[in-house]
Amino acid sequence: MVYGLSKGVNVLKEIVVIGGGLAGLVSAILLNRNGLEVTLIEKKTYPFHRVCGEYISNEVRPFLESHQLLPDHIETSKITQFEFTSIKGKSLSLPLDLGGFGISRYVLDEHLASIAKQEGVDVREKTTVSDAVFHEDSFTLKLNNGEEIEAKIVIGAYGKNANLDKSLKRSFTSKRAPFIGVKRHIKTDFPIDKIALHNFENGYCGISAIESDKYNLCYLGSRADLRQYGNLEAMEAATVKRNPHLKDIFENSEMIFEKPEVINEFTFAPKTAVENHILMAGDSAGLITPLCGNGMALAIHAAKIVSECILDHYKKGSLDRDTLEKKYSNQWQQLFAKRLWVGRQTQKLFGSKITSELTVSLMQNSKFIAKAIMKQTHGQPFD
Ligand SMILES: Cc1cc2nc3c(=O)[nH]c(=O)nc-3n(C[C@H](O)[C@H](O)[C@H](O)COP(=O)(O)OP(=O)(O)OC[C@H]3O[C@@H](n4cnc5c(N)ncnc54)[C@H](O)[C@@H]3O)c2cc1C
Numbered sequence: 001m002v003y004g005l006s007k008g009v010n011v012l013k014e015i016v017v018i019g020g021g022l023a024g025l026v027s028a029i030l031l032n033r034n035g036l037e038v039t040l041i042e043k044k045t046y047p048f049h050r051v052c053g054e055y056i057s058n059e060v061r062p063f064l065e066s067h068q069l070l071p072d073h074i075e076t077s078k079i080t081q082f083e084f085t086s087i088k089g090k091s092l093s094l095p096l097d098l099g100g101f102g103i104s105r106y107v108l109d110e111h112l113a114s115i116a117k118q119e120g121v122d123v124r125e126k127t128t129v130s131d132a133v134f135h136e137d138s139f140t141l142k143l144n145n146g147e148e149i150e151a152k153i154v155i156g157a158y159g160k161n162a163n164l165d166k167s168l169k170r171s172f173t174s175k176r177a178p179f180i181g182v183k184r185h186i187k188t189d190f191p192i193d194k195i196a197l198h199n200f201e202n203g204y205c206g207i208s209a210i211e212s213d214k215y216n217l218c219y220l221g222s223r224a225d226l227r228q229y230g231n232l233e234a235m236e237a238a239t240v241k242r243n244p245h246l247k248d249i250f251e252n253s254e255m256i257f258e259k260p261e262v263i264n265e266f267t268f269a270p271k272t273a274v275e276n277h278i279l280m281a282g283d284s285a286g287l288i289t290p291l292c293g294n295g296m297a298l299a300i301h302a303a304k305i306v307s308e309c310i311l312d313h314y315k316k317g318s319l320d321r322d323t324l325e326k327k328y329s330n331q332w333q334q335l336f337a338k339r340l341w342v343g344r345q346t347q348k349l350f351g352s353k354i355t356s357e358l359t360v361s362l363m364q365n366s367k368f369i370a371k372a373i374m375k376q377t378h379g380q381p382f383d
C-alpha cells in the first residue's frame with residue numbers, strides 16, 4: 001500500500017508517537033523538523049521524575065550537541081572513572097573509554113518536551129494510549145479519555161509499559177517480570193567524575209553526579225525480596241546496605257526526595273522492533289540491562305534511525321510500509337541486538353555472592369575483561 005504526504009490536511013494523523021521519554025521526544029522533534037505532522041501522546045505531565053540512573057554515555061553527545069538538544073543553561077557532570085564493587089565490597093576501578101555525563105531526566109525530558117512544543121509538535125500530556133489497532137492500512141489509537149485517533153504511522157516509544165504491551169499481546173508479557181527499580185536524588189560526598197556500581201544480593205546500585213551538586217542513587221532489585229521483607233526500608237537494610245559502600249552512602253547522604261521513585265513489572269527479555277506494524281523505539285523495542293549504563297543512548301539512537309527510515313520513505317514521495325518495517329527492523333537488529341544480549345549475560349554474573357566475588361576478582365586480575373564487556377555493550381559516537 002502506498003501513501004502520499006499530506007501535512008496537516010486531513011483528520012488522519014500523519015505520525016503519532018506513543019510516549020514522551022527520550023525515544024519519543026527525539027523522534028518527534030526530528031520528524032517535525034523535517035516537515036512531517038507529529039502528535040506525541042504522553043501519559044504524565046512534564047516535568048516529572050522517572051526511575052533511571054541518569055548517566056548518559058558519550059556515544060550520543062555529538063548527536064545531542066549537533067541537533068541542539070542539550071540544555072545550555074545546565075552544567076552537566078563529566079564522568080570519566082568507573083568503580084565496581086562486589087556484594088562484600090571488594091572494589092575494582094578503571095577509566096571509562098568513552099565516558100559520559102550526568103543530567104536528571106526531570107531536566108532533560110522537560111527541555112526536550114519544550115523544544116518539541118515550541119517547534120510545533122502536538123504534545124498531548126496527561127493522556128494514555130490504552131490500545132492501538134491496525135486495520136487495512138492505518139491505526140486507531142484508543143485513549144484513556146475516550147477519544148480515538150487515526151494515524152498512518154505509529155512509533156511505540158512507551159518504554160517499559162506493561163499495560164500497552166499486554167493490550168498488544170506481545171509475546172514477552174507472558175514471561176516473569178521479577179525486577180524493581182528505585183531512584184533517589186541525594187547530596188553526598190562523592191567524586192564528581194566517577195560512576196560507581198555496587199552489587200548487593202539480587203541487585204546492584206549505581207551512583208553518579210547529575211546537575212546542581214546532586215547525585216543520582218538508583219538500584220535494580222528483586223520484587224521477590226520486596227515481597228519477602230515487606231517494604232523498601234526493610235529490604236534495603238537486609239540486602240542493599242550489606243554492601244559496605246552502599247551502607248556508607250545510605251547512612252551519610254541527604255535524601256532529597258521525600259519518597260523514592262519506584263517502578264516494577266519490567267523485563268529484559270528480547271522484544272521486537274516492529275510489532276503489529278508499530279515501529280518500536282527505546283525500551284519498547286528492548287531494554288538493555290542498566291549496568292551497561294546506556295539505555296538512554298540506545299533510546300536516542302533508535303529515535304534517530306526510526307526517524308531516518310520514515311523520512312527516507314517519504315522522500316521517495318510515497319510510503320511502502322513493508323519496506324519501511326523491514327528496513328527499520330534490520331537496522332535495529334544490527335545496531336542493538338548484540339549489545340542487549342551481552343548486557344543480559346553480564347547481568348547474570350552479579351547478584352549472587354559467589355559469582356559477584358568471583359567476577360570482581362577476575363576483573364581485578366584482568367581489566368581486559370571489564371573493558372571488553374564495556375566495548376561490547378557500547379556503540380560508537382554518532383551525530
Ligand atoms: C533501574 C534503572 C536504571 C537505569 N539507569 C540508566 C542509566 O544510568 N543510563 C542509561 O542510559 N539508562 C539507564 N536506564 C535505562 C533508561 O532509563 C531507559 O533505557 C530509557 O529511559 C529509555 O527511554 P524510552 O524513551 O524508551 O522510555 P521512557 O524514558 O521510559 O519513556 C517512556 C514514556 O512513555 C510514557 N508512556 C508509557 N505508556 C504510555 C501510554 N500507554 N500512553 C502514553 N504514554 C505512555 C511514559 O510515561 C514515559 O514518559 C536505567 C533503567 C533502569 C530500570
